Amino acid sequence: MTAAPSDRAPAIVLANGHYQSSYAKTAHGLVRGSARYRVLGVVDPSAAGRDAGELLDGVRRGIPISASVAEAVTAAAERPRFCIVGIATSGGVLPPELKQSLQEAIEQNMSLVSGLHDQLAADRALVAAARARGVELIDIRRPRAFGELHFWSGRILSVQTPRLAVLGTDCALGKRTTARLLVEACRDAGMRAEMIYTGQTGWMQGARYGVILDAIPNDFVSGELEHALLECHDHARPDVMIIEGQSALRNPSGPCGAELLLSAGARSVILQHAPGRTYFDGLEEHEVNIPSLADELALIRLYGARTLAIALNSQGIQPGERAPIRTRLEQEHGIPAVWPLEEGVARLVPLVRALCEGQPGAN
Amino acid sequence: MTAAPSDRAPAIVLANGHYQSSYAKTAHGLVRGSARYRVLGVVDPSAAGRDAGELLDGVRRGIPISASVAEAVTAAAERPRFCIVGIATSGGVLPPELKQSLQEAIEQNMSLVSGLHDQLAADRALVAAARARGVELIDIRRPRAFGELHFWSGRILSVQTPRLAVLGTDCALGKRTTARLLVEACRDAGMRAEMIYTGQTGWMQGARYGVILDAIPNDFVSGELEHALLECHDHARPDVMIIEGQSALRNPSGPCGAELLLSAGARSVILQHAPGRTYFDGLEEHEVNIPSLADELALIRLYGARTLAIALNSQGIQPGERAPIRTRLEQEHGIPAVWPLEEGVARLVPLVRALCEGQPGAN
Numbered sequence: 001m002t003a004a005p006s007d008r009a010p011a012i013v014l015a016n017g018h019y020q021s022s023y024a025k026t027a028h029g030l031v032r033g034s035a036r037y038r039v040l041g042v043v044d045p046s047a048a049g050r051d052a053g054e055l056l057d058g059v060r061r062g063i064p065i066s067a068s069v070a071e072a073v074t075a076a077a078e079r080p081r082f083c084i085v086g087i088a089t090s091g092g093v094l095p096p097e098l099k100q101s102l103q104e105a106i107e108q109n110m111s112l113v114s115g116l117h118d119q120l121a122a123d124r125a126l127v128a129a130a131r132a133r134g135v136e137l138i139d140i141r142r143p144r145a146f147g148e149l150h151f152w153s154g155r156i157l158s159v160q161t162p163r164l165a166v167l168g169t170d171c172a173l174g175k176r177t178t179a180r181l182l183v184e185a186c187r188d189a190g191m192r193a194e195m196i197y198t199g200q201t202g203w204m205q206g207a208r209y210g211v212i213l214d215a216i217p218n219d220f221v222s223g224e225l226e227h228a229l230l231e232c233h234d235h236a237r238p239d240v241m242i243i244e245g246q247s248a249l250r251n252p253s254g255p256c257g258a259e260l261l262l263s264a265g266a267r268s269v270i271l272q273h274a275p276g277r278t279y280f281d282g283l284e285e286h287e288v289n290i291p292s293l294a295d296e297l298a299l300i301r302l303y304g305a306r307t308l309a310i311a312l313n314s315q316g317i318q319p320g321e322r323a324p325i326r327t328r329l330e331q332e333h334g335i336p337a338v339w340p341l342e343e344g345v346a347r348l349v350p351l352v353r354a355l356c357e358g359q360p361g362a363n
Numbered sequence: 364m365t366a367a368p369s370d371r372a373p374a375i376v377l378a379n380g381h382y383q384s385s386y387a388k389t390a391h392g393l394v395r396g397s398a399r400y401r402v403l404g405v406v407d408p409s410a411a412g413r414d415a416g417e418l419l420d421g422v423r424r425g426i427p428i429s430a431s432v433a434e435a436v437t438a439a440a441e442r443p444r445f446c447i448v449g450i451a452t453s454g455g456v457l458p459p460e461l462k463q464s465l466q467e468a469i470e471q472n473m474s475l476v477s478g479l480h481d482q483l484a485a486d487r488a489l490v491a492a493a494r495a496r497g498v499e500l501i502d503i504r505r506p507r508a509f510g511e512l513h514f515w516s517g518r519i520l521s522v523q524t525p526r527l528a529v530l531g532t533d534c535a536l537g538k539r540t541t542a543r544l545l546v547e548a549c550r551d552a553g554m555r556a557e558m559i560y561t562g563q564t565g566w567m568q569g570a571r572y573g574v575i576l577d578a579i580p581n582d583f584v585s586g587e588l589e590h591a592l593l594e595c596h597d598h599a600r601p602d603v604m605i606i607e608g609q610s611a612l613r614n615p616s617g618p619c620g621a622e623l624l625l626s627a628g629a630r631s632v633i634l635q636h637a638p639g640r641t642y643f644d645g646l647e648e649h650e651v652n653i654p655s656l657a658d659e660l661a662l663i664r665l666y667g668a669r670t671l672a673i674a675l676n677s678q679g680i681q682p683g684e685r686a687p688i689r690t691r692l693e694q695e696h697g698i699p700a701v702w703p704l705e706e707g708v709a710r711l712v713p714l715v716r717a718l719c720e721g722q723p724g725a726n
Binding site: 091092117118119122143146151152154157213214215216217218219221222223249250251252253254255256258259262263265283285286288295298299302303304 | 454455480481482485506509512514515517520576577578579580581582584585586612613614615616617618619621622625626628646648649651658661662665666667
């Protein structure tokens with residue numbers, strides 16, 4: 001997951017006005033770490049002057065937040081070569097104020113990187129400006145032509161390497177970060193663990209294998225996912241593949257997860273959960289409840305997989321409540337529970353090792 | 364579902380070599396009935412000379428099967444204006460022999476209709492021939508631009524009209540046909556029932572509301588489905604919307620169904636099942652078992668929906684076995700079971716009426 005600093009391209013990240021909300025989860029992921037980009041600064045007038053790491057999770061990382069692109073360039077220790085859209089926007093569109101920042105970045109000779117559905121390449125003004133400056137517009141969610149897509153073949157079913165999916169009971173509660181921490185912890189413990197990304201941020205963070213699921217035509221989702229796993233298996237020969245989940249099995253705004261269990265053949269799950277949340281993220285006005293953990297574990301069992309542990313998100317939870325919640329959940333469900341961001345994921349490593357060693361019943 | 368014959372465009376259907384397999388399920392649906400096209404003939408050298416209806420289900424429909432496009436035109440009572448690709452092909456591609464038939468159809472002044480992923484408009488020879496003859500190439504699975512797609516809004520959750528999903532334990536076992544028969548039976552019984560199609564054949568059969576799910580970028584599947592339901596609700600003001608399912612909740616080659624229960628808010632299900640099948644359709648070599656009915660009913664319950672009845676597919680089942688199987692399943696699961704193609708769906712109509720009348724616990 002890590003690369004020598006010199007391999008990584010210097011970049012700034014746009015989070016215009018949203019750095020302190022879950023809309024900026026791409027920016028948060030990039031601040032936490034990327035093997036593809038070296039993040040020099042974040043742009044967000046509403047949090048200018050703060051350290052991006054400290055504001056995110058209390059850990060200073062020397063990444064200043066600036067009020068504008070020009071100020072971010074001035075504040076940076078070296079010239080940024082890329083400007084990355086670090087927020088999800090309503091409807092996936094490029095709003096005017098974001099386009100304004102992107103124009104400023106082009107004028108500062110930066111190439112643009114975006115994972116929004118609304119393509120940079122579809123905006124004439126950005127295309128003209130980029131051409132004039134000789135910089136690139138990189139749309140990582142660019143729809144691909146039919147001939148580039150893979151149908152599901154079933155070959156993955158004969159691959160013995162264990163697949164572990166990090167699913168969640170909701171969106172935006174830390175599935176990708178838990179997957180990333182777990183890959184790093186397993187590598188530190190001597191296992192050849194590979195992360196399979198499934199969203200734009202995973203790609204931006206530099207995971208080598210994966211696919212951006214939400215841009216793929218529905219009929220090819222299972223096949224593209226299988227293809228990413230087979231590529232990883234054939235090239236990296238890992239001991240374990242840890243697959244980043246998307247959304248939640250029962251999120252009405254876009255259920256996801258069955259593909260990871262069935263089409264990717266993940267027989268083991270780490271289930272991310274936010275005990276402080278009542279309603280699905282973004283569905284508060286519709287009052288759609290997040291299902292109970294017990295129900296979610298039963299659902300995962302019906303999909304043929306076993307949940308090894310629960311990973312917890314501390315939104316709305318006081319520090320003093322963490323230990324009692326963990327104890328209660330471990331007693332109720334009979335599996336370990338961890339707070340990954342607060343306590344790390346060391347307790348999950350032996351569970352993954354058991355999978356890799358093929359202990360009876362472990363996969 | 365029906366239109367005056369004069370409203371329907373005369374057409375022939377290509378099933379080259381596959382009419383007697385489930386690859387030709389689009390052709391089968393069109394032979395069973397379409398409000399969009401009047402099917403004059405089917406092309407399949409391997410079954411030439413037979414009646415397409417009789418070969419399908421023993422009911423003569425006066426639709427001859429011919430060995431070639433030219434012979435189909437000669438055999439037809441009037442000039443066909445459209446030639447429809449009636450088969451699914453491996454990988455969704457247009458194989459050479461199919462292109463040959465399509466060229467012949469253009470030479471006979473027919474416009475082409477295809478629901479394959481491989482676009483007619485991407486084949487230079489077909490494009491040139493169509494231009495020369497002044498006929499159209501209609502790709503019904505044409506990928507749409509970002510700006511044409513809808514995100515899920517949640518508005519459907521406040522719509523009171525009951526939604527009934529016809530799900531299945533496998534692909535290609537009659538979900539669409541059961542949905543269509545049920546819509547017709549409900550209309551005959553005086554209900555305003557609307558079908559929501561989710562695949563290419565539903566569109567070809569002339570259902571007014573729906574979406575071809577498998578061509579949609581994954582992130583927009585739930586929103587496009589919701590949009591189709593809202594359009595139906597706003598324009599047709601139906602008593603009930605009956606949604607065609609795709610694939611199966613646990614089909615590893617591409618699970619589907621959770622969107623219908625969660626994003627479309629279908630709280631009621633008719634579950635189609637083929638008791639004579641052991642492995643998922645197309646996954647026989649991988650020996651992936653179709654899950655048990657009891658398990659599937661439990662899974663549907665976890666998604667917040669209630670299964671009203673089981674609809675059975677008779678593949679591999681002798682006529683004398685039907686009644687005992689029905690009785691056994693009704694006893695095991697405590698809900699009605701029907702053989703739609705063999706006995707009709709009349710027994711399901713009161714269940715739908717109860718939904719429409721909002722009987723306590725009915726939705």
